[in-house]
Each structure stands twice: as structure tokens, then as C-alpha cells.
Amino acid sequence: MIHLPHLAHLAIWQVLFPLLAAPLCLLLRSGRLAWLIATLASWASLAVSVLLLRTINCNGPLTYNLGGWPAPWGITYHVDALSAFVLLIVSAMAALVMPYAAKSVSREIDVENHRLFYALLLICQAGLLGIVVTGDAFNMYVFLELSSLSSYALIALGKRRRALTAAFQYLVMGTIGATFILIGIGLLYSLTGTLNIQDLAVRIALIPTSAVGHRTLITAFAFLTVGFSLKLALFPLHLWLPNAYTYAPSVVTTFLAATATKVAVYMLLRFSFSILGSRFVFEQLTLGKIMLLPSLAAIIIASLVAIFQYDIKRMLAYSSIAQIGYMTLGISLNSHTGLMAGILHMFNHALMKGALFMVMGAVSYRVGSVYLNDFRGLGRRMPWTMAAFVIGGLSLMGVPLTAGFISKWFLIEAALETGWWSITAVILLGSLLAVIYIWRVVETAYFNPLQEIEDDEHTEAPASLLIPLWILIGANIYFGIDTSVPVDMASWAASALLEGTMR
Amino acid sequence: MELFIDITLLTFLCITALAITVIRKLFCAVMLAGIFSLLSACLFVSMDAVDVAFTEAAVGTGIATVLMLAALNLSHSREKCPPYQPLLALLVVCTTGAVLVYGTMDLPAFGDATAPIHHHVAPRYIEQSQQEIGPPNFVTSILASYRGYDTLAETVVIFTAGLSVVALLGIRDRRGGQSITTDRSAMKGYLVLRVVTKLLLPFIFLFALYVQFHGDYGPGGGFQAGVIFASGVIIHSLTLGRDRTLKAFPQRFLTILATAGVLLYGGTGLAAMVRGGNFLDYSVLGATALAGQHLGIFLVELGVGVTVFASMTLMYYAFSYRKEA
Numbered sequence: 001m002i003h004l005p006h007l008a009h010l011a012i013w014q015v016l017f018p019l020l021a022a023p024l025c026l027l028l029r030s031g032r033l034a035w036l037i038a039t040l041a042s043w044a045s046l047a048v049s050v051l052l053l054r055t056i057n058c059n060g061p062l063t064y065n066l067g068g069w070p071a072p073w074g075i076t077y078h079v080d081a082l083s084a085f086v087l088l089i090v091s092a093m094a095a096l097v098m099p100y101a102a103k104s105v106s107r108e109i110d111v112e113n114h115r116l117f118y119a120l121l122l123i124c125q126a127g128l129l130g131i132v133v134t135g136d137a138f139n140m141y142v143f144l145e146l147s148s149l150s151s152y153a154l155i156a157l158g159k160r161r162r163a164l165t166a167a168f169q170y171l172v173m174g175t176i177g178a179t180f181i182l183i184g185i186g187l188l189y190s191l192t193g194t195l196n197i198q199d200l201a202v203r204i205a206l207i208p209t210s211a212v213g214h215r216t217l218i219t220a221f222a223f224l225t226v227g228f229s230l231k232l233a234l235f236p237l238h239l240w241l242p243n244a245y246t247y248a249p250s251v252v253t254t255f256l257a258a259t260a261t262k263v264a265v266y267m268l269l270r271f272s273f274s275i276l277g278s279r280f281v282f283e284q285l286t287l288g289k290i291m292l293l294p295s296l297a298a299i300i301i302a303s304l305v306a307i308f309q310y311d312i313k314r315m316l317a318y319s320s321i322a323q324i325g326y327m328t329l330g331i332s333l334n335s336h337t338g339l340m341a342g343i344l345h346m347f348n349h350a351l352m353k354g355a356l357f358m359v360m361g362a363v364s365y366r367v368g369s370v371y372l373n374d375f376r377g378l379g380r381r382m383p384w385t386m387a388a389f390v391i392g393g394l395s396l397m398g399v400p401l402t403a404g405f406i407s408k409w410f411l412i413e414a415a416l417e418t419g420w421w422s423i424t425a426v427i428l429l430g431s432l433l434a435v436i437y438i439w440r441v442v443e444t445a446y447f448n449p450l451q452e453i454e455d456d457e458h459t460e461a462p463a464s465l466l467i468p469l470w471i472l473i474g475a476n477i478y479f480g481i482d483t484s485v486p487v488d489m490a491s492w493a494a495s496a497l498l499e500g501t502m503r
Numbered sequence: 504m505e506l507f508i509d510i511t512l513l514t515f516l517c518i519t520a521l522a523i524t525v526i527r528k529l530f531c532a533v534m535l536a537g538i539f540s541l542l543s544a545c546l547f548v549s550m551d552a553v554d555v556a557f558t559e560a561a562v563g564t565g566i567a568t569v570l571m572l573a574a575l576n577l578s579h580s581r582e583k584c585p586p587y588q589p590l591l592a593l594l595v596v597c598t599t600g601a602v603l604v605y606g607t608m609d610l611p612a613f614g615d616a617t618a619p620i621h622h623h624v625a626p627r628y629i630e631q632s633q634q635e636i637g638p639p640n641f642v643t644s645i646l647a648s649y650r651g652y653d654t655l656a657e658t659v660v661i662f663t664a665g666l667s668v669v670a671l672l673g674i675r676d677r678r679g680g681q682s683i684t685t686d687r688s689a690m691k692g693y694l695v696l697r698v699v700t701k702l703l704l705p706f707i708f709l710f711a712l713y714v715q716f717h718g719d720y721g722p723g724g725g726f727q728a729g730v731i732f733a734s735g736v737i738i739h740s741l742t743l744g745r746d747r748t749l750k751a752f753p754q755r756f757l758t759i760l761a762t763a764g765v766l767l768y769g770g771t772g773l774a775a776m777v778r779g780g781n782f783l784d785y786s787v788l789g790a791t792a793l794a795g796q797h798l799g800i801f802l803v804e805l806g807v808g809v810t811v812f813a814s815m816t817l818m819y820y821a822f823s824y825r826k827e828a
Contacts, residue, residue, distance in 0.1 A: 009776060009781070009782065012781075012782045016769070016772075016773075016782070019659065019769070020765075020766065020769045020773075022659075022765075023662070023761075023762040023765045023766050023769075024762075024766075026666075026758055026759075026761075026762045027759065027762055064781065065781055066651070066652040066781060066782055066783055067648055067649065067651050067652065067781065067782070067783040067784050067785070068780055068781045068783075068784035068786060069648075069649055072623065072624050073624055073627055073628075073649055074649050074650065075650055075652045075653060112673075113670050116666055116669065116670040117670070119666055120663065120666060120667065120670065123659065123663050123666075126659075130656065138650075138653065139650075139652065139653055139656070142653050142656040142657060142660070143656055145656075145660055146656055146659055146660055146663060149660060149663050149664060149667065150663050150667070152667070153663070153666070153667030153670055153671065156667075156671055157670060157671070164671075183603070187606060187607075187610075189620065190610055190611075190618070190619070190620055191610075191619060192619055192623065193618075193619040193620040193621070193622060193623030193624060193625065194623050194624055203619075203623075214609065215605060215606060215608060215609040216606050216607065216609045216610055218606070219602055219603070219605060219606025219607075220606065222602060222606075223602075223606075
């Protein structure tokens with residue numbers, strides 16, 4: 001047991017670093033300084049999340065009363081295994097994306113908007129972290145608003161004009177999702193008179209299934225589930241995602257693809273397991289059956305659609321929808337292994353999709369666009385970038401010795417536990433389809449005739465793009481071989497969720 | 504009597520909502536949206552939620568309408584007919600409505616004294632907030648202290664909205680060299696309007712300050728005050744021309760204000776941490792807990808007001824003085 005009394009305020013610093021660095025960015029005169037502040041803030045935030053993880057490992061869950069007001073009266077931060085794990089994903093991705101942003105943003109965003117861009121990116125990060133770290137349902141909604149609003153603006157800052165319509169589409173769908181979530185929270189409040197998550201769980205458990213208020217509870221759950229499904233882009237509510245990811249600036253796509261949907265999955269888990277309880281949700285409301293079919297459809301249909309995309313960013317966006325299908329599939333299997341596989345895949349998918357979208361950013365930095373044709377001859381012109389794409393792609397397929405293999409392995413194990421062979425078949429089919437769409441790019445990059453090179457200068461992407469990219473690729477391989485840390489974390493988080501308590 | 508008022512207001516609310524969906528002229532739709540907000544504000548008053556009503560009236564009816572009109576200025580005034588029949592959308596809306604009705608049938612009746620919301624956290628807010636925090640208006644106590652962190656985040660939401668609009672549209676600078684007197688956006692011919700505006704402005708700003716600093720005792724606070732202040736600037740710009748307004752309230756100044764407001768709020772929270780409390784625990788800021796709470800609420804409300812004012816004005820600038828693409 002380590003006692004860290006001076007770290008009592010750890011939980012709040014997690015959000016405060018990016019939240020207060022954002023306005024600072026605007027006070028500075030140059031975009032360069034704003035970038036420096038943003039990078040330092042994201043690194044500080046990563047340090048906090050690592051410390052939080054260690055503290056929780058040693059001392060169990062951590063509670064922090066904001067404003068000094070105890071739980072049901074004030075807002076409380078509550079960090080348990082699951083939230084610490086997701087906090088680590090979000091802040092680690094932010095810490096890698098910020099150094100990457102320096103070059104990529106200078107190419108893709110107007111100079112006069114740099115300060116605004118970094119401020120918005122920090123606010124988005126603070127919003128996502130705030131959702132995960134809080135123990136208060138309404139506070140979660142407020143931070144959801146913060147992260148959504150900033151991400152709409154960030155997507156709209158994309159270079160192509162269609163970024164605007166993409167952002168608008170996301171704004172409409174995202175706002176509907178957020179409103180549904182707000183209605184759900186409102187109904188829960190009217191039933192219990194409290195907004196604190198633990199308090200909600202206690203008071204909802206007291207409502208007997210036959211009593212007055214039961215219908216309201218079911219309705220609240222329905223609104224929440226639809227809202228979260230919109231936010232996490234569960235098939236067929238995924239329509240906003242491909243355009244948003246395709247037209248957003250590379251940095252934004254990388255950050256959002258690696259974090260935003262995971263945080264939505266986190267919210268779904270938090271409300272289903274920690275507030276309503278797994279028995280109520282799975283046995284009475286049959287969440288498993290509701291989620292199973294969309295998850296399977298996402299894996300097959302989105303992967304199929306990905307094969308026919310010529311814009312590779314869009315291809316990866318469809319692949320994201322399929323990968324989200326794996327996460328929700330794991331949850332819907334309603335077993336410890338399944339839930340753990342779902343949580344683990346949040347981490348692994350962040351690693352691989354983060355890396356692959358960083359490759360897109362590097363290619364678009366050198367070539368200007370990321371259509372399939374642009375990849376001709378890139379295997380020789382940008383060897384490091386394309387090698388990263390190959391390894392990231394292998395991880396996406398789920399080849400052994402990569403992180404992707406581990407989550408697929410546990411997912412298949414969970415599917416076999418249920419005895420439904422067809423689910424296993426779908427998982428394998430999804431991997432096969434991934435082989436096809438990744439191979440198209442690899443083939444074009446390595447085996448197609450070299451595009452005429454207009455300039456003879458060295459065309460590999462600059463080091464500031466390659467280093468964060470290869471850190472992620474390294475993580476993909478490292479966590480494919482030494483699986484103990486993420487697997488233990490995911491397993492711990494899953495056990496805590498299934499017990500229905502916030503531990 | 505109250506029931507009668509509620510039914511009338513809700514009927515009007517439904518009619519307005521239907522009209523907004525049917526009407527194709529965007530100008531009318533914006534006006535109707537303003538009326539919708541005003542009707543909801545009246546409903547809030549009849550529920551005795553005066554603070555909410557005040558905010559709804561200031562934000563929904565006032566500044567949101569102006570911002571939407573300014574946005575209309577950038578686009579067409581008539582909605583394009585969608586090329587398809589939005590049947591699916593209608594189906595989704597009807598299903599959602601039906602589910603909502605189903606879900607609320609089990610809820611305790613409106614105003615039911617035995618409802619859970621009246622028996623858990625609310626009694627403490629009502630009965631003890633004056634001993635614990637001080638202000639007679641306990642809505643302010645909840646917003647600024649019990650749930651002060653939510654309010655910080657909401658302030659950042661407004662700040663983000665301002666940033667986003669500026670980032671997307673950009674704001675044209677004052678045309679250098681051209682003198683203020685030749686500004687064509689000023690309403691030159693309307694002498695009465697110009698004189699009345701000049702006479703009214705001091706009172707609008709004074710009222711904003713009253714709302715800002717009187718939030719502890721009556722309805723009001725930073726959000727409403729910021730919006731009223733911004734409305735004053737908008738009237739200034741509409742009648743006296745953008746060059747004068749940009750000279751009085753330059754973009755850089757407003758950006759710094761918006762930032763300063765958020766930092767003042769966050770800084771108050773940090774100051775509490777420096778003095779040994781938790782984030783936003785104002786009690787440690789003063790000699791006594793009550794004095795500390797008083798000071799803390801004063802500072803954070805000021806931060807909210809400044810940020811809301813500056814962000815709203817920046818949004819208006821971006822919509823009306825958009826940089827040419």
C-alpha cells in the first residue's frame with residue numbers, strides 16, 4: 001500500500017490541465033506557443049492518468065468531492081478500474097496526437113486559426129476525460145456537450161468544403177443522441193431525486209419490478225441506449241461517422257477515432273452496469289439480444305462496404321464501425337469474458353486505428369490526398385510510413401503477435417462459451433474482410449508501378465509525424481506479446497462491472 | 504386558474520412548434536422560435552422557476568433570435584423543399600413521442616408532494632443552503648456552489664461555441680483608412696432610432712450590472728447579465744454601425760475577456776485548492792465559511808458574466824462581419 005496524501009487532488013487535475021490550458025492558448029500571440037502549451041497540458045494529463053491508475057491499483061477506487069460537497073448534494077468524481085483504464089486511453093492518445101499535430105496542422109489548417117484549433121482540441125480532450133472521470137450523471141452530460149461541441153467545430157475545420165456538411169450531419173445526429181441521453185437522465189432523476197451514479201444505483205434497486213415507476217425506468221433505459229448507440233455509431237445509427245472521419249483534419253480524425261467512440265461505449269457500460277445493474281439490463285431488458293444483431297451486422301456490412309472505398313480514410317472509417325461492432329458484440333454476450341474482450345478491444349482499437357489514421361495524416365502531408373491511387377509506389381517513397389501501415393493493418397486483422405489478435409482471441413473464446421458457432425464464424429469473417437481491404441492498399445503501395453516523382457527530394461514524412469506513429473505501432477506489437485497489463489485491467493474492470501458496483 | 508394558464512400556454516407552444524415545422528419562410532421560422540422560447544419562459548414562471556425563465560427569455564427569445572437572424576443574413580431566406588418525403592423522420596418522431604408519453608404515465612403527478620424529487624437532495628438545498636452558503640436565492644447557491652463545477656463546464660461550453668463560430672467564419676477587421684463617418688452599415692437616416700439607442704444604452708448596461716450583482720438575492724446571475732450586456736452591444740452595432748462598435752469593443756479585447764472569464768472561474772477553484780480545500784470549495788477563501796462562499800460565488804458569477812458577454816458578442820460579430828471567403 002502506498003499512501004499518496006499529496007495526490008489527493010489527482011482526479012480533478014486530470015480534467016483541469018486541458019480545460020484551463022485551452023483558454024491560455026488564445027491569450028498567446030502565436031500558434032507555435034499554443035501548440036507548446038497544448039502538448040505540455042496533454043502530457044501532464046497523461047502523467048495524471050498513469051498516477052491515477054497506480055493509485056487505484058494500490059488503494060482501490062478514488063472519490064473526490066468537488067466544491068467540498070459530499071455525494072448526493074454536490075458533484076463527485078469517482079475513479080474505478082474501468083474509468084482509470086479509459087482515462088489512460090484518452091490521455092495517452094492526446095499526448096501522442098499533440099506532438100504529431102505540429103506539422104500536420106501547419107499543413108492542413110490556416111495559420112490564423114492555429115490557436116483556436118489547439119484550444120478546441122484541448123477542450124475536446126477535457127470533455128472526453130470529464131465524461132469518464134465523473135461520478136455524476138448530469139455532470140457527465142455537461143462534459144458530453146463540451147466534447148461534442150468542440151468536435152463538431154474541429155471536423156468542420158477540415159480543408160475540403162464537404163467537411164462542413166459532414167460536421168453538420170454529425171451535429172444533427174450527435175445532438176439527437178445527446179438529447180436522448182438528457183431525457184434518459186431526466187427520467188432517472190424524476191424517479192429517484194438524485195444525480196449521483198452510486199446513489200442512483202442504490203435508489204433504483206429499491207424500485208420493485210411491478211411497482212409504479214417501472215415503466216419510466218424502462219423508457220429511461222430505452223432513451224439512454226439509443227442515445228449512446230448514436231454516439232458510439234452502432235450500426236445502423238452510424239451514418240454520421242464515415243463523412244465526419246473522412247473530411248476532418250488528419251489530427252482530429254486520429255484523435256476522435258481513437259477516443260470518442262470508446263468514451264461513448266464507456267457511458268453505455270457505466271449506465272447499464274453501474275446504474276441499472278447487469279441483471280436488470282440483461283435479464284429483464286434483454287440488452288444482449290438487442291445489441292447482438294446490430295453488432296454482427298456492423299462487423300459484416302461495414303467491412304464489406306470498406307472494401308469498396310477508394311478514399312482510404314473513408315475505408316478506415318467504415319472499418320471503425322465494424323470494430324465498434326466487436327466491442328458491442330463482446331458486451332452483448334453477457335459474460336465476463338465477453339465484457340472483458342469488449343473493454344480490451346477499446347484499448348487495442350485505439351492503438352491500431354490511431355496508428356492507421358496517423359499514417360493517413362503522413363500520406364496526406366506528403367501527397368496531399370489519400371485516394372487509393374495516391375498510394376502507388378509509396379512503399380518505396382515512404383518506407384517507414386507504409387511499414388507502419390502494414391503492421392497496423394496486421395493488428396486490425398488480428399494476426400498473432402499484434403494487439404488486435406488478443407482482443408479477437410478473447411472475443412472468440414467468449415463466443416465459444418455461449419456455444420453459438422455462428423458468432424465465431426462472423427468474427428472470423430470480419431477478420432477475413434479486413435485482410436481484403438488492408439491488402440488493397442498494401443498491394444497498391446508495394447506492387448504497383450512507381451508514380452512519377454516530380455521532385456527528387458527525400459519524401460519520407462518528417463520525424464515529428466513518424467515518432468508518434470511508431471510509438472503506437474510499437475505499442476501494437478508490445479501489447480500483442482506482453483498482454484498482462486491491458487488484460488488484467490480489462491478483466492478487473494469487467495468483474496467490477498458485473499458485480500454491479502462501482503469499484 | 505393556474506391550470507387554465509398552463510393549458511393555454513402549452514396549446515400555444517404546440518401550435519408554434521407545428522408552425523415552425525410547416526413554414527418555409529426562414530424569417531418567420533426564426534420569429535416563431537423566439538415566440539416558442541417566450542412561451543416556455545412563461546411556463547417556467549408559472550412553475551415558479553423564475554431564474555430559468557429569466558435565462559430562457561434572455562437567451563432563447565433575445566440573443567438566439569438575433570443570432571439566427573444574423574445567420575439568415577448569410578444564407579437564403581427560404582427553406583429549400585427537400586427532394587424526398589421525410590416519412591422516416593416522421594415515423595421516428597412519432598415513435599419517440601409515443602415512448603415519452605408511455606414513460607411519463609408512471610411518473611408522479613405534476614406538483615405531487617410525495618414525489619422522490621422533493622424528498623432527497625432538494626430539501627437540503629431549500630432548508631440549509633442559507634446557513635451553509637448564504638444567498639437567499641438558493642438557485643444561485645445550487646448553480647454556483649453545490650453544482651458549481653457544472654456551471655464551470657457550461658461556461659466553457661459557451662466559450663467553445665464562441666470559439667467555434669469565430670474559427671469557422673472569421674471576423675473581418677475594421678477597414679483601415681476609412682473613417683467612421685462613411686461606415687455604410689450604420690443606420691444613417693434613422694435619427695430617432697440613433698438617439699433612442701444612445702439614450703437607452705446606459706440603462707441597458709446598468710440593468711445588466713444589476714442582474715449580475717443581484718443574482719444572490721433575486722433571479723439573475725452571470726448568464727443573464729452577460730446576455731443582456733451583449734444585447735446592448737448588438738443594438739449599438741445595429742444602429743451606429745460596425746466600425747464604431749468594433750472600435751469600442753475590438754475583437755482582440757473580447758477574446759481576452761472571454762478567456763479571462765473562464766480563467767477567473769477556474770482560478771477561483773484553484774485558489775480554493777491553494778488554501779487547502781477541494782477544487783471550487785469557496786468556504787476556505789474567506790475568514791468564515793459564509794464569507795468565503797460569498798466571495799467565491801461573486802467571483803465565479805463575474806467570470807460567467809464576462810465570458811458569456813464576450814462569447815455572445817464574438818458570435819454576433821462572426822455572423823454579421825464575416826470574413827469574405
